[in-house]
Amino acid sequence: MVYDVAVERVxxxxxxxxxxxxWxxxxxxxxxxxxxxxxxxxAEVRKIIEPSDAVRFYLFPNRDSLRIETIGSTKNEPDQFI
Known part of the structure; x- marks a missing residue:
């Protein structure tokens, strides 16, 4: 999930x-x-955001379709992916 919302809703x-x-x-x-x-x-996100906000969900059909490369530091390493 990637979001770009107004400061008051972040x-x-x-x-x-x-x-x-x-995260x-x-x-x-x-x-x-x-x-x-x-x-x-x-549903929960829809209740919070306004029409000017944007939230994107990236869906992968299976784990084999997912490849992540990171340059620099990471905040967290998730155990699971969408």
């Missing part, structure tokens, strides 16, 4: 996201969710 979106995912960088969270968890996360 903390709220981050708190919701961290209930489901691992890995500013405005970036990663993790693996069940379909029900994903639906709940989206």
């Amino acid at each position: 903390v709220k979106v981050l708190k919701v996201g961290r209930r489901y995912l691992t 890995v960088q500013n405005s970036v969270l990663e993790g693996e969710l069940s379909p029900a968890q994903y639906a709940r996360l989206k």
